[in-house]
Amino acid sequence: MKLRIGDVELKSPVVAAPMAGVTDYSYRRILHDMGAGLTVTEMVSAKAILYGNKGNDTILRTDEDMGPQAVQLFGSDPLIMASMAERVYGPFDIVDVNMGCPVPKIVGNHEGSALMKDPDLAYRILETMCRVLKKPVTAKFRKGFDDTHVNAVEFARMAESAGVAAVTIHGRTRAQMYSGRADWDIIGQVKAAVGIPVIGNGDIESPEDAVRMMKETGCDGVAIGRGLKGDPWLMRRTVHYIDTGELLHEPDIAEKKAIMLRHAELMCEHKGEHTAILEMRRHLSWYTAGLTNSARLRGAMNDMCTLDDLRAVVDSIET
Ligand SMILES: Cc1cc2nc3c(=O)[nH]c(=O)nc-3n(C[C@H](O)[C@H](O)[C@H](O)COP(=O)(O)O)c2cc1C
Structure with a gap:
């Protein structure tokens, strides 16, 4: 339609x-x-x-x-x-x-x-x-x-x-x-x-x-x-x-991690690394809500300042 x-x-x-x-x-x-x-x-x-x-x-x-x-x-x-x-x-x-x-x-x-x-x-x-x-x-x-x-x-x-x-x-x-x-x-x-x-x-x-x-x-x-x-x-x-009419599966963790990184890279290119990583703290907390280790991740996310920090946090998410 x-x-x-x-x-x-x-x-x-x-x-x-x-x-x-x-x-x-x-x-x-x-x-x-x-x-x-x-x-x-x-x-x-x-x-x-x-x-x-x-x-x-x-x-x-x-x-x-x-x-x-x-x-x-x-x-x-x-x-x-x-x-x-x-x-x-x-x-x-x-x-x-x-x-x-x-x-x-x-x-x-x-x-x-x-x-x-x-x-x-x-x-x-x-x-x-x-x-x-x-x-x-x-x-x-x-x-x-x-x-x-x-x-x-x-x-x-x-x-x-x-x-x-x-x-x-x-x-x-x-x-x-x-x-x-x-x-x-x-x-x-x-x-x-x-x-x-x-x-x-x-x-x-x-x-x-x-x-x-x-x-x-x-x-x-x-x-x-x-x-x-x-x-x-x-x-x-x-x-x-x-x-x-077909219901696709929810994404798996690997797919989620790939999009988190892509989102961060696009935003760094768009807004510069500093602003982007501050804004990505919020997005990452949404992406990871409900994951088993989300409380620990939240702490790490709030300390992120660079794209490398963000990559390390995303890497640490257990698949
Ligand atoms: C954080 C946030 C920002 C929003 N900003 C806009 C906006 O800029 N323009 C707009 O028309 N609606 C804005 N909205 C309203 C949404 O477009 C939408 O109408 C509303 O959230 C209801 O839809 P939902 O129940 O699917 O969230 C915003 C909503 C939220 C939660």
């Missing part, structure tokens, strides 16, 4: 959801190689691009051969959003607009999920971007702002009328942040309400979850977030399960 977003055809309906601090260039490369139908950058502030903030080059780094891929922007000014998207979307196939981020600082700036409380402004942002940009625009948002403002269905209709090519709906309100269970019913309601592709999101932790979400909600694709932390094989296993 092929998912099409505007003129972009995805090779699978499984999207690697954007995660700040996780889906950087190196991890998107790995997820792409694991068969992701679409990868999405960490969110980038349109205003920060305008002001030339240095960190954005790191977030926006990509390779042409990593597509289909989307760049995700957040902001609240329609013209700045459109013009900054135009400035940076070169190698990307799709521009995704973040209308779901729950972080207080972002919401306080009237950005991210705050836009769910201001659908008129959200419409102007999306309509301007769709009119100006020559690539498909998509929107990612939540069930609503809180229990008394559940408006995902109306919001999706608004986004469709603004011209977006697809929507991703996370079945939690802003007030829930990431706690509680995601409401998949709202995903089904959104799917029933619009004609554009709907990508469901929230609590997919296994290939079976992905298929169940598609069956229960009728959504056209799924976006996986936290389940991919330390487990890029979940991408490959989910894509394969959707394609064939």
